[in-house]
Amino acid sequence: MADPNKLLIIDDDAHLRESLAEVLELEGFECHQAGTAQSGIDAAIKLGPDAVIMDIQLPDSSGFQICSTLRKRSKTTILIMMTGRFLSSEEKKQGFELGADEYITKPFDLTELTARLRQLLSRPRGGA
Amino acid sequence: MASPKRRGRLSLRLLLWFLTLSLLPLGSVAWFLIGIAHESLSNEILSTQQALAAGFADTVGKYVATFKNVLIETAGIEEFAGMNSVKQQQFLNRIMQVHLAFIELSVISPAGVELMQTGRFLKANPEMRHFEGEDFFNTALKRGLYMGRLERFQGLYPTMTIAVPITDPKAAQPVGVLMGKVSLNGLTQMLGMEFPSSGRSSASVIAGDGFLIAHSNPKEAFKPEARMSEELVKIITTQNEEKGGGPLLLVDGSRLFGAFAFVPNKMLDWAVFVQQPMDYAERTSAAMLKRTASIVLVVAICVIPLAWLVAGNITQPIRDLRDAADRIAKGQFDEARELLPLDVSNEVGQLAERFDAMREALKEKTDELVGAKEKLEEFTHFLERRVEARTRELKAAQEQLVQKERLAAMGAMANVVGHEIRNPLAVIQNSTYFIKTKLGAAADPKIAKHLKIIESEIRQASDIINEILDFSRTRDLQPTKMPINIFVEELLSVYPFPAHINLVQRLDPANPDISIDITEMRQAVRNVIGNSIEVMPTSGSLGVRTYTQGEWAVIEVADSGPGIPPDVLDKIFVAFYTTKARGTGLGLAVVKKVLDRHKGDVKVESALGKGTVFRLLLPIQVEPKPGASRPPTPGAPTGQRPV
Secondary structure (H helix, E strand, O other): OOOOOEEEEEOOOHHHHHHHHHHHHHOOOEEEEEOOHHHHHHHHHHHOOOEEEEEOEOOOOEHHHHHHHHHHHOOOOEEEEEEOOOOOHHHHHHHHHHOOOEEEEOOOOHHHHHHHHHHHHHOOOOOO | OOOHHHHOHHHHHHHHHHHHHHHHHHHHHHHHHHHHHHHHHHHHHHHHHHHHHHHHHHHHHHHHHHHHHHHHHHHHOHHHHHOOHHHHHHHHHHHHHHOOOEEEEEEEOOOOEEEEEEEOOOOOOOOOOEOOOOHHHHHHHHHOOEEEEEEEEOOOEEEEEEEEEEOOOOOOOOOEEEEEEEEOHHHHHHHHHHOOOOOOOEEEEEOOOOEEEEEOOHHHHOOOOOEOOHHHHHHHHOOOOOEEEEEEEOOOOOEEEEEEEEOOOOOOOOEEEEEEEOHHHHHHHHHHHHHHHHHHHHHHHHHHHHHHHHHHHHHHHHHHHHHHHHHHHOOOHHHHHHHOOOOOOOHHHHHHHHHHHHHHHHHHHHHHHHHHHHHHHHHHHHHHHHHHHHHHHHHHHHHHHHHHHHHHHHHHHHHHHHHHHHHHHHHHHHHHHHHHHHHHHHOOHHHHHHHHHHHHHHHHHHHHHHHHHHHHOOOOOOEEEEEHHHHHHHHHHHOOOOOOEEEEEEOOOOOOEEEEEHHHHHHHHHHHHHHHHHOOOOOEEEEEEEEEEOOEEEEEEEEOOOOOOHHHHOOOOOOOOOOOOOOOOOHHHHHHHHHHHOOOEEEEEEEOOOEEEEEEEEEEEOOOOOOOOOOOOOOOOEEEOOO
């Protein structure tokens, strides 16, 4: 079996971050966590995760900012935006343009999320 | 003939002018003629009187002269002086017989002693008188003639005395005086014949001292102390002329024409006076005046109706003008024209012509004004309607704005709240999932059941948040134009109706186009249908129909549920109002919001125990190409299908 996929979870809510990480670890992913945008970007640069799940609303910056930064560095990393509020289609469109791959709205169905993650990660991606 | 009031003052004035012009010259000419007639009549009367007076004075002079001559001849004859007394007596008697006027004749000696006396009323052997010193005796003796000494015989009848000297050719001196007393009654008789008492004139002969010698009326002449009035005597005796006359105004007020003529005898100061009261001339004048007046009256009577007619005729066009002006004042322009005296040959007709032009212009202007007024009223109504409509729109817009603001505020809040609740929900979800995965199939079935409950509640909470956020968010409408029936049919075909609901569907054959945001409108109709289904948990009938009502396309959803109490009915569209155990109370509020956003309306009607009818009103979209109506959807008019 190949190395487990590396996931980076960025959210300022420690409970959410931890619970999500633990659930996904149960599902066989290797999870890393960051509480701020900056630390998230740093971690991503350092770890080179296969997928990043990030909250849009962060204390120091927005998830879109992280998305934009990370997409510029890597074309292959799966970027999943997490939101607790309503997003207009305009906002969604903006996110996709910046490189986001998926949106999930809290609270999310973990079965669905796991399946989606696997599906996205299993896609052939140009050299990471 | 028209009444004076209708004719007006102008007619009266003209009438007065006509009367004045016709009667004034007539009157003044008549007046002058009367004056001339009066004067010439007076002159005629006066000259006649003067002629009569002069003639009579002459007659009187001759009358007296006759007796004088008789005496002179008698005394002058040669034999008389030489006659003896008997012969003289006989001679004198003869004279008396011939000349009846002699009353007595006497022969007087130069010494003044009466020698012989004859008389008509003498007694036998009368006593001889002595006349020496008497005026008549001395005058006759010295100057040869005496006439005068007026007396009244028997106190009544006027007499005069004539005395002449008796001469003897042989003697140088007169030998005596022949004296005769002459009765003057003859003069009165003559005057009486010339001026009968039935006539207008009377005449008298007077002496210078006022002694009335004769009068045309014997009663005046033959009375004791008969005298002419002092006033007249004075007037006559102070005249310088031999004869004359004129009008007299006496102190007693009587007016008369008087003419006098002195008797042509140097020894007598007698005058004949003819008089006539002036009233004859005055009466004549008065008669003429009366006649003239009657002529004037007749003329006036003839002139008045004539002038009235003429004045009426002249003023008729003016009255017509006045009536026409009255009509115009009442706005009866065409009737006014019929009244106009449009005869341009005279000034009034020309005036009427100008008046008609003015009437025409006035009519035109009035019509314009009326038209303008109508337009103005129309415009005012239009404006009022516009203002009302705008006011309604503004009010609606304001309400909408308020609503929008409220919703925006609510949306902002809901967003925050939603976010803050979603996070913990997500954590709970994660944790539950973790526990569930950890426990796996070994888990106690009860724990598994509770984990499922937790998951279900999380989902429900999430749904509620979504619903609230949905309601509060404001997104732009994305309108699509489509036939109402297509929209309804599509919606019904996918709606998950429960089996116990009997759907009765009836679609509008007119099938008008509506412009809707399909997502939102679908949500609204779904909410209504969902609501209706909820009130019929075991069985019921749901009628869905479309129809046209004025400018509205209506979607009607009718249930056979228990109905809504009136106090609840008012509030069902209020957000967060609910009677259900669970529910946000936003279902119908969303319906209201969606219809408002579509410039439509939602109405509800409910009868307890019978059911509730919701009507969603949407503005019909008018086809750009008129007449190009869409054929109704096949099977649409009455469709009934069990679900």
